[in-house]
Amino acid sequence: MDHPKGLAGIVVDETHISSTKNERLTYAGYSVEEMAKAHASFEEVVYLLWKTHLPNREELEDFRKDLVSKMVLPAETIRLLLYIAREPQHPMSILRTTTSLLGTTNDVDHDEPPKILAKMLTAIAAIIRIRDDKPFLEVDPDLGVADNFLYMMTGKKPDSELSQMFNTVMILHADHEFNASTFTARVVASTFSDYYSCLTAAVCALKGPLHGGANERVFEMLMDIVQGDQDPIDFVKDQMAQGRKIMGFGHRIYKHGDPRACILKGIAEKLAEETGNIDLYNIQQTLADYMLEKTGLHPNVDYYTALIYHCLGLEKETFTLVFAACRTSGWLAHVMEQRREKTLIRPNSEYVGPTDRSYIDDTCIKEVL
Incomplete structure (x- = not known):
């Protein structure tokens, strides 16, 4: 087999979303470093990842309001979270179950990426609060998406300086082309499975110590x-x-x-x-x-x-949860792109085991033959 293990350096498909060519990270052709230094907002970058073009002012404000308005969990989800979030498991295990749960307590067939991203952010913040024995916080309509996420995790509304810094943190983690969890999400998306199944699979991949953590x-x-x-x-x-x-x-x-x-x-x-x-x-x-x-x-x-x-006052065990919150926007972008391709990802393998073996000669159950 000519390909390296882990497909290192192998181009497996095309994407319009992000690139690491020449060791330079870009989102839809825009330098991530430039966007970070210009204090781009998380909502603007999410819009870019999903639509591959920047929004105008009106589009950005409408998008921000729409996302914030959807950062609300169904009552049954909150009730179940209050139980499972306290389980003595790693928070990423809790998130895996929670992501699947969101796909059963919502109208899965009608949920679209804005609603899914908003609920994932709120659910992750809720897990962090519940595990820290702190009350669940409701979204503040006057704050942006990143600010609300930070507030709902820590209980503190950020000033303008912290807001800029945390928006930058979320932007830098939003996407990274075909990393392990993103490619996992794309494989599941290629089967035309629902969004929550794709995200659950991505969370499972991120949970692995060689990727997240x-x-x-x-x-x-x-x-x-x-x-x-x-x-x-x-x-x-x-x-x-x-x-x-x-x-x-x-x-x-x-x-x-x-x-x-x-x-x-x-x-x-x-x-x-x-x-x-x-x-x-x-x-x-x-x-x-x-x-x-x-x-x-x-x-x-x-x-x-x-x-x-x-x-920011977060416990070590919750760090990867925040990573997942940031990366959910990228996962969704890739799921949408993969769905548009309408092609099942099904690679071949090269068999390297023994060949030409005879079951009749080797089986221990001679008497039944």
Whole structure:
């Protein structure tokens, strides 16, 4: 077989949604770095991902109002969430079940992406609040989508500066072409299954430790260093000597640095200063400098989001939930695109096992033959 394992570097289809060509992330042809620096809103980027063109002012305002108005969960969903969200399972397991639940407590046949995205954001915020024994918060119609999501998670309405930063965080995580969870969603979409089934499959893929969850392990590493009163470089040397991976570094596509990480670094530093976590940021910088010097690996998108989410007051176990909330917009964009193609994804495999075997000769049940 000529193709590399994991299909690394193999182009399997076309897309109009996003690209990482030349290690530059773009959404429908627009540089994500440019949009982040220009303080684009999350709603504007979602509109772009879904329609592949930017909205005018009226379209953007209508889209924002529509999404916010739909950030309401059915009463039966809330009732069931109050039960399952407290189960002693990882929050991503709770989200997997919740996503499937949304597909049974809503009118699945008539739910469209705006309603589905809005409910996913609200459900994720609700899971975080319930697990923290805090009351479920209703949407504020005066806030945008990202601001409402942050408010419904933390109970605090962001000021303009925090609003810009969190919108940027959500934009940077919104899509990343054919990553594992997105491709999983596309495979399911190619069967013409419903949106909730596609999202449930994507959540299952994101739950895997080789895809999602890296931000949680980055924070675990920081806590090991701090709580063990260890020198950061000595810690890394010891981990590498034991053959352990240093979380938050390297990327299959970005060999010269993840463009998202460069932007997130500045946000992490700002929030760390404001929340008394600058020591954690300094540790991260020490590790980043050492890793680049010794291994040539750059921080990836997970490295700084770990500290950002901590500074926002979120528990480590919920970090991947926030990732899923941001990425849902991209998942839906790809599901819509795949549905339009009306082509079942069904690749072939190359069989490499034994051949020309005789069941008659090899079976142990000779007496029945």
